Amino acid sequence: MKLLNKLDIDCAVVSQYLIEFVRQEITKAGFSKVVLGLSGGIDSALSAYIAKEALGHNNVYAIMMPYRLSSQDSLDDARRVVEDTHINAEVVDISAPADAYINARGDIDKVRMGNIFARMRMITLFDYSSAYNALVLGTSNKTELLLGYGTWYGDMASCINPIGDLYKAQVRQLAEYFKVPESIIIKKPSADLWVGQNDEAELGFSYNDADVILYHLYDLRYSEDEVVSLGFDKALVRAIVKRVMRNQFKRLPPVIAKVGLRTINIDFRYLRDWGL
Amino acid sequence: MGGYKYENGVDMRVALAQINTILGAVGENIKKIERYVDNANEEHCDLIVFPELALSGYSLRDIVKDASVSKESAIFDNLKEKSRKIDIVLGYDQNDNGYFYNSALYFSKGEIIHNYKKVHLPDYGMFEESRYFKNGKNIDAFNTANGRVSMLICEDMFHLSAQGYVDKLETDILIILSASPFWANSKKIKPEIWKYMCVNFATLSSNFVLFSNRVGFEDGVGFFGNSLCVDPNGNIIKEASLFKEEMVVADIDLKEIKRAKEIMPLKKSISYYETAK
Numbered sequence: 399m400k401l402l403n404k405l406d407i408d409c410a411v412v413s414q415y416l417i418e419f420v421r422q423e424i425t426k427a428g429f430s431k432v433v434l435g436l437s438g439g440i441d442s443a444l445s446a447y448i449a450k451e452a453l454g455h456n457n458v459y460a461i462m463m464p465y466r467l468s469s470q471d472s473l474d475d476a477r478r479v480v481e482d483t484h485i486n487a488e489v490v491d492i493s494a495p496a497d498a499y500i501n502a503r504g505d506i507d508k509v510r511m512g513n514i515f516a517r518m519r520m521i522t523l524f525d526y527s528s529a530y531n532a533l534v535l536g537t538s539n540k541t542e543l544l545l546g547y548g549t550w551y552g553d554m555a556s557c558i559n560p561i562g563d564l565y566k567a568q569v570r571q572l573a574e575y576f577k578v579p580e581s582i583i584i585k586k587p588s589a590d591l592w593v594g595q596n597d598e599a600e601l602g603f604s605y606n607d608a609d610v611i612l613y614h615l616y617d618l619r620y621s622e623d624e625v626v627s628l629g630f631d632k633a634l635v636r637a638i639v640k641r642v643m644r645n646q647f648k649r650l651p652p653v654i655a656k657v658g659l660r661t662i663n664i665d666f667r668y669l670r671d672w673g674l
Numbered sequence: 675m676g677g678y679k680y681e682n683g684v685d686m687r688v689a690l691a692q693i694n695t696i697l698g699a700v701g702e703n704i705k706k707i708e709r710y711v712d713n714a715n716e717e718h719c720d721l722i723v724f725p726e727l728a729l730s731g732y733s734l735r736d737i738v739k740d741a742s743v744s745k746e747s748a749i750f751d752n753l754k755e756k757s758r759k760i761d762i763v764l765g766y767d768q769n770d771n772g773y774f775y776n777s778a779l780y781f782s783k784g785e786i787i788h789n790y791k792k793v794h795l796p797d798y799g800m801f802e803e804s805r806y807f808k809n810g811k812n813i814d815a816f817n818t819a820n821g822r823v824s825m826l827i828c829e830d831m832f833h834l835s836a837q838g839y840v841d842k843l844e845t846d847i848l849i850i851l852s853a854s855p856f857w858a859n860s861k862k863i864k865p866e867i868w869k870y871m872c873v874n875f876a877t878l879s880s881n882f883v884l885f886s887n888r889v890g891f892e893d894g895v896g897f898f899g900n901s902l903c904v905d906p907n908g909n910i911i912k913e914a915s916l917f918k919e920e921m922v923v924a925d926i927d928l929k930e931i932k933r934a935k936e937i938m939p940l941k942k943s944i945s946y947y948e949t950a951k
Contacts (some may be wrong), residue, residue, distance in 0.1 A: 406860040411916065415856055415896055418917045422891045464776075558894070617859075667735040669893045671697050 548646020571582025694890030821846030
């Protein structure tokens with residue numbers, strides 16, 4: 399058996415579960431609508447299909463937020479999702495506000511620029527959230543959340559996230575199950591933050607390898623040596639472990655200095671669904 | 675062993691109400707529970723079983739005190755009254771002298787005839803029960819109009835010692851109240867584990883097993899429902915949907931208990947071993 403097959407899931411049951419998750423977590427908070435950034439990539443496409451099933455196409459707002467250097471293919475793929483699902487869609491070009499900030503700062507490297515784009519999109523989504531009385535649907539998958547391959551308070555910001563416990567390979571399985579347009583499923587993953595960006599080239603390893611390594615380390619609790627013995631390079635496994643540790647901060651709310659008897663998130667312990 | 679009525683050919687109708695619950699909103703939850711009891715009563719059920727912590731919600735954390743009620747609370751008055759017509763099983767956050775228990779009540783004939791305090795409180799993985807609840811010390815059985823009954827709550831069922839103890843109690847019906855969270859991997863989905871356990875216990879003990887598992891989400895944790903009624907031969911005779919709030923009704927023939935014991939007279943050669951040294 400291929401190691402990646404260990405990540406296979408029962409798509410019929412899991413999709414039903416995720417649809418219920420979106421429907422229930424949104425409606426019990428007193429909302430009926432969601433807004434999400436639709437990039438043309440597989441993660442936001444899958445999230446859009448789940449949201450449409452959960453809430454109906456009229457209650458889903460997809461915002462496409464290209465920058466002037468974004469690829470036309472991304473926008474075309476996003477439009478395919480909109481055409482197929484009949485969800486509401488708007489294009490909000492972030493070039494002007496992003497450039498206004500970038501030009502005022504002067505020399506900015508591409509990582510900072512990428513973060514600015516991600517946060518400009520976050521500002522747009524949360525503004526639309528307020529305008530449409532719709533909650534922001536997160537579209538980060540488990541692989542990128544574990545690797546910290548996202549912008550804190552940028553694309554990682556959301557109200558609820560249906561796909562955050564799915565590895566990239568599992569997102570692909572579900573995308574096929576939901577019949578997401580094939581061009582989206584087969585293309586190379588890219589955050590499209592600069593021209594020609596390719597996630598796997600930037601990370602230095604493939605998503606398939608990352609998925610298998612992460613799944614064995616954290617879901618199955620294999621030791622690093624046991625993962626290496628599956629046929630992975632020791633340095634790669636170590637690098638991934640270090641990435642996961644180093645990025646723990648991105649997965650948590652800010653750390654608060656405990657002074658009082660009951661401190662938020664330390665010993666003031668309530669679920670977000672308190673009273674819901 | 676008393677209370678059997680199956681010689682007289684009494685059939686029993688059971689309702690499994692796999693409800694969603696508002697976290698901490700005891701006043702609203704009791705209204706929903708009472709509505710379901712009325713529905714089950716209209717369908718001429720003899721018994722309705724609600725899930726674990728149905729009155730309070732599951733992941734209570736610091737709400738544990740606010741959502742707790744004592745067994746003597748007036749909040750149960752309506753249920754007591756309704757239990758003159760239908761037996762009711764309900765999971766709640768019990769306040770007993772300032773300690774909190776994950777408990778189950780059995781209402782019958784206008785009163786509470788049994789209160790069970792969950793013995794095995796999970797505290798691993800996502801679970802925090804033993805941080806907030808005190809554990810019960812004993813599993814016991816009690817007689818009802820429809821036979822001898824034991825109640826277990828969720829994690830209890832994962833302990834073979836608890837299952838073995840119920841087996842010793844010579845019960846007819848095992849009621850399991852649950853708030854079991856969903857997960858899935860390439861080999862199985864969580865609901866399958868519950869099917870194995872319920873079918874296995876029913877088969878080996880010749881009990882009816884009534885498994886009532888809640889639905890709904892609490893901060894992303896989804897409870898899967900899929901409540902079950904299993905007969906003493908290990909056949910699943912009723913199965914509720916995954917993830918959907920609903921009440922299912924099962925007609926059970928209590929004489930199956932006797933027949934199952936005749937077909938597989940396991941108790942004939944039973945031997946209870948001393949605690950292993």
